Each structure stands twice: as structure tokens, then as C-alpha cells.
Amino acid sequence: MNFLIIGSGFGIYGYLPAVYKNSKKIFLNIKYKKKIEKRGELIRYLKRVVWYFDIKDINNKIDYVIIAQNPKQQILIAKKILLFLKPKHLFLEKPISYNPNKSLNFVEFLQKKKIKFSVGYLFTYLNWYRYIEKNLTYNQKFEITWGIKFNKKNNLWKSNHKEGGGLVRFYSIHFFRLFHNLNLTKIHKVLVNKKHCKFILKDQKENTIFLDVKYDLINKFYIKHNKNFFLKSSNPFIKSIKINDDPRVSIIQKYIKDIFENFKINYRHEKKFIEFWKKIEMRS
Secondary structure, three states: OEEEEEOOOHHHHHHHHHHHHHOOEEEEEHHHHHHHHOOHHHHHHHHHEEEEOOHHHOHHHOOEEEEOOOHHHHHHHHHHHOOOOOOOEEEEOOOOOOOHHHHHHHHHHHHHHOOOEEEOOHHHHOHHHHHHHHHOOOOOEEEEEEEEEOOOOOOHHHHOHHHOOHHHHHHHHHHHHHHHHOOOOEEEEEEEOOOEEEEEEEOOOOOEEEEEEEEEOOOEEEEEEOOEEEEEEOOOOOOOOEOOEOOHHHHHHHHHHHHHHHOOOOHHHHHHHHHHHHHHHHOO
């Protein structure tokens, strides 16, 4: 399988290691070369990398396209690529675009083009999600607290709501997807500001989930089940994210394996989720 990866951030330190074993060739823009060569842990993946200058020169060699760019760029890049290439599958990052309306328009565009795609909501492949899914029986209560250490030096778009970042569109949207998948779609409370947001949602069986996402002095991730701690960690991926040991790589591998083995495109489901996201934002 031949992959095209667009993105010099999560694209090269997340997706490149994740797809390496299942790839024949991995096409990367030549402008990423110096950045990869500066990261020693990525050098070993260069064995299967093919550098290109103009994407039009490789369009007949690509099976799968991965785009890991900021939300404003993601749609522009995808539309440009799809002018001359129809991949077997298009892997996108969340959010699809920088607001619900733009995201919905793009899904409709992909539907018209009959493009199979998925969005990397990786939390669905974590054990604590499986635990919640299994234990949503009747009148169960889950409290999720996610504290994110704020660093002004980080990518500015990730903290900018209007550009698809911030606590709602970059962080909380992970959970919006989980809530939608679990039918926790009855919105009871939404409180949002730039530094802190809270959500309370229920399902038809009176199960309740409380989500508290905020910028904090330290990274932390806690889950309580019926007021008892089920999980305490520094982040949702449980293990610390390190340059030489990033737990997200193995999760991406599970995600891609699932796509290859079980995926069936459902444009209607994607659009319903985006409408749900929009509904939550309208309550804030």
C-alpha cells in the first residue's frame, strides 16, 4: 500500500511511524526532509519514504491519503488533491474544519464525489472508552475531568476557537464524538469560556455524563464512575507522550487497522454528528 501524508507535525511524528509496517511507499513533500532528519527517532522510517516536489507527479501512485493539517488548511488541501486523485480512503484530522457549518459543507462535498473518508477520533480505541460503553446500563453517572497545561508557545491555532482550536473545537470535540456514538445526546448543561468548559449530557436510560475541560497548571485526566475514581492519569492516552515513546502511534495503528477491516462509509452519520456538535455550541 502506498500512502501520501500531508502535514509536517502530527503527520510525521504520529502517522508516519503508524503506517510504516503496512506500507510499500510513503510519499512526503521534500520540504519535510530537514525536519525529519532533525528527529533521530524518525530516521529509521526514511527507508520507505519517497520525496516529491509536485504532488501532480505522483497522483497515479497513491492508494491512501492522510491529511494532518490545521482545520482551515485541511479542506483547502483535500479539495486540491481530489481534483486529480481519488484515493481508496481519505484520512482526516479533527475537527474536519474550523466550524460546524464548514465541516458539514465539506462532508456534503465528499459525498457528491463519493470519497470514502474517516476522521481520527482516537479516543474510541482506548480502554476507558470501552469501559464506559460497557457500563452504560441504567442511571449510571460518569464524571470526566481533563486538565490541559496551557503553553503559549504551542501552535496558536490550537488555542483559537475561530480557527478550529480552543477547549471546545480542539479538545472537547473528542468527547462530543464519543457522546454521539454512545447516544448521550440529551444536552442538559453547557458552560463555556476561553479557559474552562463544562457539559452535562444524558441518554434515554438516564445515564449521565459530566465533562469538565479546562486549562490548568498541570496535565491531568480523571474519570469517576458513580463518584468512585475509575481512572487517574496525566492525559487520556494514559502513558506520557514522549518523543521516543508516543502512545498515540499504537492507537493510530488500531484506528487504521479498523478502517481497513471494518469501515463502511456513512455520510448521514457524519452529518448527524456535526449537527450534534453545532447544537452543543449553540447552547454555550
